[in-house]
Amino acid sequence: MDFTLKIWRQEDANAQGSMKEYKVTDIDSDTSFLETLDVLNQQLVEKNEDVISFDNDCREGVCGTCSLYINGEAHGPKKLVTTCQLYMRSFKDGQTIYIEPFRAKSFPIVKDLVVDRSAFDRIQQSGGYTSFDTGGAVDANAILIPKEDAADAFDAAECIGCGACVATCKNSSAMLYVSAKVSQFAYLPQGRVEATERVMNMVNQMDAEGFGNCTNTGACEVECPKGISLENIARLNREFLKATLVPK
Amino acid sequence: MSRFLSSSIGRKVVMALTGFFLITFLIVHLGINLSLFWGPEAFNEASEFMATNGVIQVMQYVLAAGFIMHIILGVKLELQNRSSRGVKYAVNKPSENSSFSSRNMIVTGIIVLLFLILHLKDFFVELKFFDKGGFSTDYDLVTALFKNPVYTAIYVIAFILLGIHLSHGFQSAFQSTGANYNKYKRCLKNTGIAFSILIAVGFSAIALYFSFIN
Numbered sequence: 001m002d003f004t005l006k007i008w009r010q011e012d013a014n015a016q017g018s019m020k021e022y023k024v025t026d027i028d029s030d031t032s033f034l035e036t037l038d039v040l041n042q043q044l045v046e047k048n049e050d051v052i053s054f055d056n057d058c059r060e061g062v063c064g065t066c067s068l069y070i071n072g073e074a075h076g077p078k079k080l081v082t083t084c085q086l087y088m089r090s091f092k093d094g095q096t097i098y099i100e101p102f103r104a105k106s107f108p109i110v111k112d113l114v115v116d117r118s119a120f121d122r123i124q125q126s127g128g129y130t131s132f133d134t135g136g137a138v139d140a141n142a143i144l145i146p147k148e149d150a151a152d153a154f155d156a157a158e159c160i161g162c163g164a165c166v167a168t169c170k171n172s173s174a175m176l177y178v179s180a181k182v183s184q185f186a187y188l189p190q191g192r193v194e195a196t197e198r199v200m201n202m203v204n205q206m207d208a209e210g211f212g213n214c215t216n217t218g219a220c221e222v223e224c225p226k227g228i229s230l231e232n233i234a235r236l237n238r239e240f241l242k243a244t245l246v247p248k
Numbered sequence: 249m250s251r252f253l254s255s256s257i258g259r260k261v262v263m264a265l266t267g268f269f270l271i272t273f274l275i276v277h278l279g280i281n282l283s284l285f286w287g288p289e290a291f292n293e294a295s296e297f298m299a300t301n302g303v304i305q306v307m308q309y310v311l312a313a314g315f316i317m318h319i320i321l322g323v324k325l326e327l328q329n330r331s332s333r334g335v336k337y338a339v340n341k342p343s344e345n346s347s348f349s350s351r352n353m354i355v356t357g358i359i360v361l362l363f364l365i366l367h368l369k370d371f372f373v374e375l376k377f378f379d380k381g382g383f384s385t386d387y388d389l390v391t392a393l394f395k396n397p398v399y400t401a402i403y404v405i406a407f408i409l410l411g412i413h414l415s416h417g418f419q420s421a422f423q424s425t426g427a428n429y430n431k432y433k434r435c436l437k438n439t440g441i442a443f444s445i446l447i448a449v450g451f452s453a454i455a456l457y458f459s460f461i462n
């Protein structure tokens with residue numbers, strides 16, 4: 001398969017960027033999207049040109065490092081996959097593909113397609129944990145947890161922190177991400193202990209990072225590679241209402 | 249409490265509560281307007297009640313405050329949201345993942361606001377301060393205005409846009425206040441759409457009836 005790639009090139013954080021056109025030819029349909037970029041980069045190396053920087057690590061959809069806004073959608077046209085799980089068979093032969101970085105003021109560009117998502121790390125550090133005293137291993141069934149609560153917590157914990165929700169949202173809101181990180185603890189007894197401070201601190205940090213306000217368009221849920229549900233945002237709103245309005 | 253109101257979520261909750269309040273107002277208003285179909289006596293009586301009842305008089309000010317809060321917060325949220333992206337995408341396909349109504353709340357909201365100003369000038373101010381604009385009863389003033397086809401057209405368009413505003417706003421307000429669960433999601437969405445249609449069709453039907461039939 002042959003493709004025309006229009007890719008965002010930007011020297012560094014402060015440089016002016018622009019879309020540049022590249023051609024790749026003879027790509028097997030079972031080549032992954034990132035491998036296609038590898039092929040292009042190899043060509044650039046051979047021509048002694050600056051290679052295209054893009055984030056990736058596990059290449060199996062678990063680490064959340066890969067990003068890319070492909071033809072107007074986060075992680076490309078296929079639902080419930082990350083960019084590293086996207087294959088060229090999802091495109092038409094000869095198609096022009098636009099490749100842009102995830103865009104949000106709170107995700108500044110480092111170079112080309114690489115963005116700095118450390119705002120997510122700072123939100124997580126502000127409350128996305130539980131505190132334990134270490135010691136002898138406790139019996140696994142010492143604290144009983146209803147099946148539905150465990151399932152909800154597991155579903156929320158699937159979030160890989162990729163930032164597609166922010167990139168997709170017309171408001172660049174981080175609510176889906178924060179709601180997943182709050183929800184994974186919200187219904188577990190171990191998570192209740194710090195629940196109040198957790199939701200207050202994480203929402204404060206989210207606002208301080210300059211993410212936009214959620215207007216419930218639901219675009220995040222559709223584009224999230226892990227299918228994190230909007231129900232988590234409703235739960236986050238409840239947790240926040242409880243934490244701020246109910247006196248202790 | 250101050251942390252609540254200064255946070256993004258807190259402001260969204262206020263937005264939703266004022267939205268719920270405006271929805272209640274719309275239901276009452278539609279009820280009053282429908283009495284037009286029962287003839288001059290019924291409508292004039294309902295109108296008289298609204299103009300003299302003590303509770304309603306107090307609620308007028310609460311309503312005005314609700315509108316103002318909804319509008320100020322709506323504009324503020326929109327401005328913040330617009331500035332949070334930075335560089336725009338060269339190619340973006342929002343229609344792949346969200347509804348037209350959800351993406352254009354500020355547009356439908358502002359047009360409804362413009363209509364509201366016109367509407368207050370033509371009905372409310374005339375009835376309250378200018379001795380019914382020269383007409384002998386409220387019924388005469390209202391029905392005479394609908395004889396103007398331009399006015400009727402503006403009226404119908406405004407209510408269709410309000411319907412679009414509500415088709416997202418209704419369910420959105422439940423989500424903002426945390427009252428949305430996957431179990432009820434479909435039900436809330438469908439109720440919201442049914443309600444939006446009721447509002448758009450209900451108000452428009454009255455205007456069209458007095459414009460063309462009566």
Ligand code: HEM
Binds near residue numbers: 357361417
């Ligand atoms: C009778 C008139 C109106 C009703 C019943 C109404 C109702 C609603 C409701 C229920 C919401 C959803 C709240 C939420 O998402 O939590 C909403 C959102 C919104 N309204 Fe209105 N509204 C009305 C008039 C207006 C006006 C005049 C404006 C003018 C600017 C406006 C601007 C907005 C905006 C920008 C939003 C989106 C905010 C968001 O989703 O966060 N609305 N409205």
Ligand code: SF4
Binds near residue numbers: 162163176177
């Ligand atoms: S909620 Fe989904 S889209 Fe957002 S960071 Fe987590 S996995 Fe990515």
Ligand code: FES
Binds near residue numbers: 060066
């Ligand atoms: S590279 Fe790890 S999720 Fe794509």
